[in-house]
Amino acid sequence: MKIKRKAAIMALVSVVLFSLCTGIASAQDEETDHTPLVILGCALAIGIAGIASAIGLALAGSSAVAVTAEKPNLFGKLLVLQVLPMTQSVYGLLTAILLMMGVGILGGTPAATLLQGMGALWIGLAVGLTGLSAINQGMVASSSISAVGRNPDVAARGIIFTVMPETIAIFGLLVGILLMTGLGLL
Numbered sequence: 373m374k375i376k377r378k379a380a381i382m383a384l385v386s387v388v389l390f391s392l393c394t395g396i397a398s399a400q401d402e403e404t405d406h407t408p409l410v411i412l413g414c415a416l417a418i419g420i421a422g423i424a425s426a427i428g429l430a431l432a433g434s435s436a437v438a439v440t441a442e443k444p445n446l447f448g449k450l451l452v453l454q455v456l457p458m459t460q461s462v463y464g465l466l467t468a469i470l471l472m473m474g475v476g477i478l479g480g481t482p483a484a485t486l487l488q489g490m491g492a493l494w495i496g497l498a499v500g501l502t503g504l505s506a507i508n509q510g511m512v513a514s515s516s517i518s519a520v521g522r523n524p525d526v527a528a529r530g531i532i533f534t535v536m537p538e539t540i541a542i543f544g545l546l547v548g549i550l551l552m553t554g555l556g557l558l
Contacts, residue, residue, distance in 0.1 A: 406489025407482045410475045413489075413496030414468035417548075421464030421503025421541070428457025428510025435514040439521035446520060449527040453517050456534050457510040460503035463545040467499040470549070474557030491555040495548040502544025509537040 436450040471492045475484040484492065516530025552558045 404486075405482065406484040406486050407475055407477065409489030410471050410477070410484050410492040413492035413494070414471050415496070416493070417467040417471070417496035417499040417503075418461065418464040420497075420500030421506065422461045424504045424506040425458050425461035428460070428506035428508075428513070429454065431507070431510035432457060432513035432517060435517040439517055443521060446524055449520055449524065450517050453513045453520070453527075453530055453534055456513055456531070456538070457506040459538060460506035460509070460541045463541050464499055464503050467496060467545065467548050470552055471495065471557060474552060474555075488555050488557060491551060492557065495551050498551075499541075499544045499548045502541045505537045505540040509534060512537060 432454040436454040439450055440447050469478070472478045475488060475492070476482045513530075513534045516526075516534050520527045520530055549558070
């Protein structure tokens with residue numbers, strides 16, 4: 373597990389360094405369109421948040437399957453807890469769509485200044501990294517699912533506990549939207 377984590381961190385650092393070098397190299401020509409940096413920001417936002425959501429969903433889902441095998445009547449309560457880690461990928465998707473709209477990729481003539489391109493890159497990275505909270509949310513959801521299996525009356529409390537790690541991702545999305553507004557992308 374530690375080797376995979378180190379490899380993921382190294383890959384992320386490599387992407388960031390590559391992006392910085394690309395930005396610096398393309399800064400020499402002010403007429404250059406920096407839309408590729410926006411595309412990279414979109415990929416980071418949805419890619420990192422999506423992977424984290426998938427891990428969180430797997431953690432919660434494995435517990436939900438185990439509990440429903442013994443108590444199928446709890447399926448509805450457990451489903452709510454199991455899908456909560458998916459919301460971080462929604463934040464990554466929303467960020468990517470807003471960035472694409474901001475530079476005209478989804479209609480119009482795509483064009484981004486260096487500041488917008490680099491800003492989009494960092495916005496995507498911030499939203500993606502805060503989306504890693506989906507993994508921890510999946511762990512809390514897994515524990516909540518186990519608790520509901522023992523006592524179905526604690527489902528509401530389990531949902532409250534499970535939603536708490538998500539606030540980190542909400543903060544990342546909020547900062548991303550504020551930065552998009554400041555950079556003229558919204």
